[in-house]
Amino acid sequence: MNIPDPSSVLDRIVLGRSYRRAADALTAFAAIVLPSSCVICGQWDTSLCPGCSAVFRRATSRPFRAEAGAESLPDVALDAAGTAGSGDRTDAYGPLPVVAAGRYGRAVSGVLLAYKNHGHVDLAAPVEAALAGALHEAVTHLCRSPDGPGPARQVLLVPVPGRASSQRRRGYDPLMLLLSRLERRGGLPAGTRLVAGARQVSPAARLSGALMRGGVGGVLRDGLAALSGPGGGQKGLGRRRRRANVLRSMRAGRHARALLADRDCIIVDDVLTTGATIGELHRVLRGGGARVLGGVVIAATSSPAGARPGTVPGPGTG
Numbered sequence: 001m002n003i004p005d006p007s008s009v010l011d012r013i014v015l016g017r018s019y020r021r022a023a024d025a026l027t028a029f030a031a032i033v034l035p036s037s038c039v040i041c042g043q044w045d046t047s048l049c050p051g052c053s054a055v056f057r058r059a060t061s062r063p064f065r066a067e068a069g070a071e072s073l074p075d076v077a078l079d080a081a082g083t084a085g086s087g088d089r090t091d092a093y094g095p096l097p098v099v100a101a102g103r104y105g106r107a108v109s110g111v112l113l114a115y116k117n118h119g120h121v122d123l124a125a126p127v128e129a130a131l132a133g134a135l136h137e138a139v140t141h142l143c144r145s146p147d148g149p150g151p152a153r154q155v156l157l158v159p160v161p162g163r164a165s166s167q168r169r170r171g172y173d174p175l176m177l178l179l180s181r182l183e184r185r186g187g188l189p190a191g192t193r194l195v196a197g198a199r200q201v202s203p204a205a206r207l208s209g210a211l212m213r214g215g216v217g218g219v220l221r222d223g224l225a226a227l228s229g230p231g232g233g234q235k236g237l238g239r240r241r242r243r244a245n246v247l248r249s250m251r252a253g254r255h256a257r258a259l260l261a262d263r264d265c266i267i268v269d270d271v272l273t274t275g276a277t278i279g280e281l282h283r284v285l286r287g288g289g290a291r292v293l294g295g296v297v298i299a300a301t302s303s304p305a306g307a308r309p310g311t312v313p314g315p316g317t318g
């Protein structure tokens, strides 16, 4: 008997119409019946008061290039304009370009963590607006056609896949929920298409993969990282541990070869810290034959200048 892979089943559910309808109904329901207080200042009767909403909007309305502070992003060939994936016009190598909507400061982290980890799906609207701004900025400046800025052909937006275990715990995939809302409202940048191009590999599959590749030594090297992965997040880990923690944690989706080969992609994630997670998806997409033009995140822990270290991120970021 052919047992379906849970993560691919979840992919289908998350991308399905019924899931989207249910998520919207849940949002409306939560807003009506649940007593709430502002996730930033604690003011009653609203999940985000007008004042904190304005602070969040200001903090995420000027997207910036955030790759400079992320040491685990892959190095890629860049042209003179600092864009990747333009083929033979290579002028330099540098970290994969990443556009962030804002810096991971107090207001932004408060809203993101409440939305992501504490069931505040009613905060999807402001987070979605922040992500939309960064996506438009990225498509304008990371994609180049011979005529100038902007994509010459369709660009695939590929979100970092959520872990099946996190999805079960939360009941929703925060990033995919935002992107599918944007897609449904026509809010994605022109010339882009949302594609679930990769999925998470289960810890058991990572262990057996490590055993096949490197025997017991391979299990000790890669497998323990797989086991430490799910709840541990990336916080407080050194650069090499962060990389090891996510290495081979993703693989291309079921029909990815046909979807990805020779296509231009932009990776979408929620928070950029070291870039190890984006690096892992970059590896998978490149393996599928895609060109990766850059990444987009809602928030980055590096400041716009790239010099000042940001606020320490919460669990599950990376």
Ligand SMILES: [Zn+2]
Binding pocket: 038, 039, 040, 041, 042, 043, 048, 049, 050, 051, 052, 053
């Ligand atoms: Zn407030």
